[in-house]
Amino acid sequence: MSAKDSPSDKPSPNAARSGAGPRRLKVALLGCGTVGAQVARILLQDAAELAARSGAQLELIGIAVRNTATRRDVQLPAELFTTDAASLIDQADVVIELLGGLDPAGTYIQRALRRGASVITGNKALIAAEGAGLGALAAENGAQLRYEAAVAGAIPILRPIADSLAGDHITKVLGIVNGTTNFILDAMDSTGAAFGDVLAEAQQLGYAEADPTADVEGHDAAAKAAILASLAFHTEVAMDQVHCQGITQITAQDVADAKASGYVIKLLAIAERTAAGISARVHPALLERSHPLASVRGAFNAVFVEAENAGDLMFYGAGAGGAPTASAVMGDVVSVARRLAAGGPLPLSSHTSPATLVDFAHIDTRYWIGLSVSDQPGMLARIATVFAEHGVSIEAMNQSAADDGSAHLRILTHRGAEAALSSTVQALGALDTVASVTSVLRVEGN
Ligand SMILES: NC(=O)c1ccc[n+]([C@@H]2O[C@H](COP(=O)([O-])OP(=O)(O)OC[C@H]3O[C@@H](n4cnc5c(N)ncnc54)[C@H](O)[C@@H]3O)[C@@H](O)[C@H]2O)c1
Ligand SMILES: N[C@@H](CCO)C(=O)O
Ligand code: NA
Numbered sequence: 407m408s409a410k411d412s413p414s415d416k417p418s419p420n421a422a423r424s425g426a427g428p429r430r431l432k433v434a435l436l437g438c439g440t441v442g443a444q445v446a447r448i449l450l451q452d453a454a455e456l457a458a459r460s461g462a463q464l465e466l467i468g469i470a471v472r473n474t475a476t477r478r479d480v481q482l483p484a485e486l487f488t489t490d491a492a493s494l495i496d497q498a499d500v501v502i503e504l505l506g507g508l509d510p511a512g513t514y515i516q517r518a519l520r521r522g523a524s525v526i527t528g529n530k531a532l533i534a535a536e537g538a539g540l541g542a543l544a545a546e547n548g549a550q551l552r553y554e555a556a557v558a559g560a561i562p563i564l565r566p567i568a569d570s571l572a573g574d575h576i577t578k579v580l581g582i583v584n585g586t587t588n589f590i591l592d593a594m595d596s597t598g599a600a601f602g603d604v605l606a607e608a609q610q611l612g613y614a615e616a617d618p619t620a621d622v623e624g625h626d627a628a629a630k631a632a633i634l635a636s637l638a639f640h641t642e643v644a645m646d647q648v649h650c651q652g653i654t655q656i657t658a659q660d661v662a663d664a665k666a667s668g669y670v671i672k673l674l675a676i677a678e679r680t681a682a683g684i685s686a687r688v689h690p691a692l693l694e695r696s697h698p699l700a701s702v703r704g705a706f707n708a709v710f711v712e713a714e715n716a717g718d719l720m721f722y723g724a725g726a727g728g729a730p731t732a733s734a735v736m737g738d739v740v741s742v743a744r745r746l747a748a749g750g751p752l753p754l755s756s757h758t759s760p761a762t763l764v765d766f767a768h769i770d771t772r773y774w775i776g777l778s779v780s781d782q783p784g785m786l787a788r789i790a791t792v793f794a795e796h797g798v799s800i801e802a803m804n805q806s807a808a809d810d811g812s813a814h815l816r817i818l819t820h821r822g823a824e825a826a827l828s829s830t831v832q833a834l835g836a837l838d839t840v841a842s843v844t845s846v847l848r849v850e851g852n
Contacts, residue, residue, distance in 0.1 A: 416521055416522050417498075417499040417521065417522050417523050417524075417549075417746075428457055428461060428462055428463050428747070429461070429462040429463065429746065429747050430462070430463045430465055431462045431463065431464055431465065431499040431500055431743055431746060431747075432465055432467045432497055432498045432499045432500070433449060433464050433465060433466050433467060433498060433499070433500045433501075433502065433739070434467055434468055434469075434470070434494040434495055434497070434498035434500070434501045434502070434518075435449075435466060435468070435469045435470070435502045435504065436469075436470045436491055436494075436495075436501065436502065436503045436504060436505050436511070436514055437469075437470065437471070437503065437504035437505040437506070438469050438471050438478060438482070438487070438504075439504065439506075440727075440728040440731075441504045441528055441555070441728055441731045441732055441735065442469070442502075442504035442505075443478055443479060443480040443482070443728065444480065444728040444729045444731070444732035445502060445504065445732045445735050445736065445739075446466060446469055446480065446482050446486070447480045447482070447732075448732055448736050449464060449466045449736075449739075450466060450482070450483075456736075456739075456740060456743075459740050459744075460739075460740045460743035460744050460747060461743070461744055461747035461748065462743040462744075462746060462747040464500075464739065464743060466486060467486075467494065467497060467498060468486055468487070468488050468494040468497075469482070469486045469487050469488070470488055470489070470490070470491035470494050471487050471488070471489065472489065473489070474487040474488065474489060491510070491514055492514075492517065495514055495517050495518050495521070495523070496517075496521065498518065498523050499523055499524070499746065500523060500524050500525075500526065500739065500742060500743065500746075501514070501515070501518040501523050501524070501525050501526070502525075502526045502527070502735060502739065503515055503518075503525060503526070503527040503528075503529060504527070504528055504529075504735070505529075506528075506529055506531070507529075507531065507532075508531060508532055508535060508536075511527070511529055511532050512532050512536055512540075515527065515532070515540060515551075516540070516543060518549075519540065519543045519544050519547050519549045519551065520543065520547060521547070522547045522548055522549050523549060524544075524549045524550040524551070524552075524742045524746065525540075525544070525549065525550070525551050525552070526552045526553070526555075526735055526738040526739055526742060527551075527552075527553050527555075527556065528553065528555030528556050528731055528734070528735060529553070529556060530553075530556035530557060530626070530629040530630055530633060531629050533553050533556050533629070533633055534628070534629035534630075534632040534633055534644070534645040535629075535644070535645055537553075537632075537633065537636065537642075538636075538642040538644075538757065541757065550742045550745060550746075552738035552741065552742055553633070553738070554734040554735070554737060554738050555731045555732075555734035555735045555738070556629075556630070556633060557581075557583060557630045557633050557634060557709075558581065558583050558630070558707040558708075558709055558721070558723070558725045559585075559707065559723075559724055559725040559726045559727065559730050559731045559734060560723050560724045560725070560727075560730035560731060560733045560734050561707055561708070561709065561721050561722065561723040561724070561725065561734075562721065562734070562737065563581075563634075563709045563721050564633070564634075564637055565737075565741070566711075566719075566721065567579075567634070567637045567638050567711065568637045571711070571713055571716060573715075574713040574714060574715045574716050575679075575713060575714040575715070576638040576639065576679070576711060576712070576713045576714075577678070577679050577712050577713065577714060578676070578677070578678045578679070578711075578712040579634050579635070579638050579675075579676070579677040579678075579709060579710070579711050579712075580674055580675075580676055580699060580709070580710040580712075580850060580851065581627075581630065581631070581634060581674065581675040581676075581707070581708070581709040581710070582672055582673070582674065582675075582699055582702050582706075582707055582708050582709075582725075583626075583627050583630040583631070583634075583675045583707055583709065583725060584621055584624075584626050584627045584630075584673060584675075584707075584725070585613065585704075585705035585706065585707055585724075585725045585726045586608060586613050586614045586615075586618065586621035586622070586626075586705065587621055587622060587624075587627070587652070587653050587673040588672065588673065588702060588703075588704065588705060588706065588707070589604075589608050589613045589614075589704050589705040590604045590605055590608055590614075590622070590653065591653060591656070591661070591670075591671055591672060591673065591690075592703050592704055593607065593608075594656070594658060594661045594671075595661050595665060595670055595671070598658055598661070598662060599658065600657070600658045601653065601654065601656055601657070601658075605618060605622065613705050622652050622653055622654050623650070623652035623654065624650045624651055624652035624653070624673065624688040624689070625650065625652075627650075627673060627675045627688045628645055628648040628650040628675070628688045629645050630675050631643075631648045631675035631676065631677060631686045631687065631688050632644060632645045632647070632648050632686060634675060634677045634686075634709070635648075635677035635684060635686035635761075636757065638677050638679075638711075639677070639679055639684050639759070639761065640757060640758050640759055641684065641757060641758075641759050641760060641761035642757055642760075642761060643677075643684065643686050643761055643763070647686060647761075647763050648686045648687060648688060649685075649686075649687040649688070649689070649766040650687070650688045650689075651688065651689040651690065652673070652688075652690075653673050653690050656671060656690055657844075657845065659776075659844065659845070660776070660844075660845045660847065663776060663816055663845070664692050664774075664847075667774075667804065667816065667818075668694060668695055669692040669693060669694060669695065669774075669849070670692070670693055670695055670700045671690050671691070671692055671693075671847065672690070672691060672693055672699060672700070672702070673688065673689070673690050673691075674688065674689065674690075674691045674693075674699075674850055675687075675688050676688070676689075676691075676850065678769075680764065680770065682762075682764045682768060683761070683762035683763055683764040684761050684762060684763055684764065685763065685764045685766070685769045686763070687766065687769070689848060690847060690848075691847065691848045691849060691850040691851075692774050692847050692848070692849045692850070693849075693850055693851045694851060694852065697851040697852075698710060698718075698720045699720075699851065700851075702722065705724075705725070705726065706722065706723065706724065706725065707722070707723065707724070707725025707726075708720060708721060708722040708723075709721045766824060767823070767824050767825035767828075768823055768824065768825065769823070769824045770821050770822070770823060770824075771821065771822070771824055771827065771848045771849070771850075772801070772818065772819050772820065772821050772822070772848065772849040773798075773817075773818075773819045773822075773827045773830075773831070773846060773847070773848060773849070774816065774817070774818050774819075774845075774846075774847045774848070774849050775815075775816070775817045775819070775831060775834070775843065775845070775846055776814065776815070776816050776843070776844035776845035776846075777789070777814070777815040777816075777817070777834060777840050777842070777843055777844065778808065778812055778813075778814055778815075778840070778841040778842045778844050779812060779813050779814075779815055779839050779840050779841060780812055780813075780839050780841060781807070781811065781812060781813040782839065785813075785839045786803075788837060788839055789815070789817075789834065789837065789839070789840070792830060792833045792834050792837065793817075793819070793830055795833070796826050796827075796829055796830040796833065797822070797826055798819055798820075798822045798826055798827060798830045799819065799820040799822070800817055800818070800819055800820070801818045801819060801820045802817070802818040803815065803816070803817050803818070804816045804817075812841060814844070818849065828846075831843055831846050
């Protein structure tokens with residue numbers, strides 16, 4: 407570690423005005439993995455430019471790692487490495503947390519904020535779980551807390567929502583915010599392959615983790631949905647308030663049927679504000695192929711924002727990867743440094759209104775239902791009666807013959823309450839003419 411300052415030194419937001427040249431800001435990096443190593447590289451390589459852009463000399467004073475002897479892809483000065491994260495934090499003006507996980511990342515961030523040091527993190531799991539408390543701690547201590555990298559990696563989305571759109575009313579955010587699941591669904595769509603086969607390929611290519619649960623069950627996207635909903639609606643939405651359904655149940659048949667009807671299946675993180683309140687949810691959904699999000703291929707991310715005055719906006723790019731994610735981290739670092747150099751922090755967002763969350767049963771949606779039925783006279787009438795009894799209106803229906811003499815029905819509904827739609831599906835499943843409900847997917851984007 408190169409810093410010689412005493413651990414009790416507190417960052418002083420106004421020191422930049424002392425007139426002794428550009429302010430020197432001591433930057434501590436926690437973690438030197440995929441993203442951390444790229445952040446260290448940029449801090450060292452682009453030091454002069456970063457100083458010119460931020461108005462402060464950003465001095466990397468140390469990198470906290472588990473093992474200082476580990477060989478890394480990026481060549482970095484050995485003297486920067488330390489295993490003593492706490493001492494490093496206690497000397498820093500700015501702490502960049504890129505360890506991941508809830509603990510000790512959360513403890514380290516609290517330690518930094520309590521000292522008044524500003525924090526930049528890419529840790530969506532932590533921010534979704536503890537963001538409100540950490541934000542309050544930052545405000546109490548005159549520190550800044552930024553996490554642009556936590557949602558959709560390189561794509562600038564949190565600052566546009568919190569700053570650029572601060573004078574508008576966001577009504578809906580639809581995001582493809584998990585690259586692994588988009589890669590899987592896109593490959594299923596273009597090759598017709600089954601979920602399991604494509605997952606194995608995604609793991610071989612390094613897109614999916616050895617344990618892909620957080621991605622394929624939607625948990626990673628749900629953390630991002632909680633963050634998006636909180637910022638878009640100036641409130642606090644916790645991860646456990648996000649209805650979450652992943653993509654493990656999506657079959658090759660679902661994807662083929664969707665394709666035949668002009669749709670593509672995407673895993674969407676949805677934050678929506680209606681007269682009834684706010685809803686935040688993650689589930690696979692059908693999108694018309696003409697929707698801007700339908701063209702997001704491979705592991706790319708995109709976020710579609712609807713605002714009352716701005717209209718529709720689309721943000722697209724790399725949602726993961728070392729250098730792309732480091733770009734988002736560095737944007738936050740420069741922004742934080744500018745505010746420190748200019749004399750003080752400003753809040754990133756205003757969490758002013760308490761959230762009224764709409765129960766998932768009451769969200770307004772459309773269903774696309776696949777049924778395997780016995781093809782006999784009166785079958786369609788009985789099915790139509792179930793819809794009518796539940797007050798659910800059918801928009802379109804398509805029937806095809808299966809090899810075994812039964813028929814495959816695909817029914818698209820008009821908008822209705824989730825509860826009415828799901829009880830319709832239950833009642834359909836109980837009809838003796840219905841052999842099975844083969845799929846139930848929601849339709850989004852219009
Ligand atoms: N990789 C991406 O594309 C990506 C994209 C967006 C956000 N993020 C987020 O950025 C953060 C970092 O991700 P990553 O991909 O670089 O992870 P990584 O696993 O590659 O790196 C994390 C590093 O931190 C180290 N570490 C963990 N606990 C430690 C401790 N207590 N002390 C010292 N070192 C410790 C690990 O050994 C590892 O080297 C995570 O919060 C992740 O969710 C990553
Ligand atoms: N596992 C995540 C990484 C970025 O958060 C993804 O697949 O998008
Ligand atoms: Na981002």
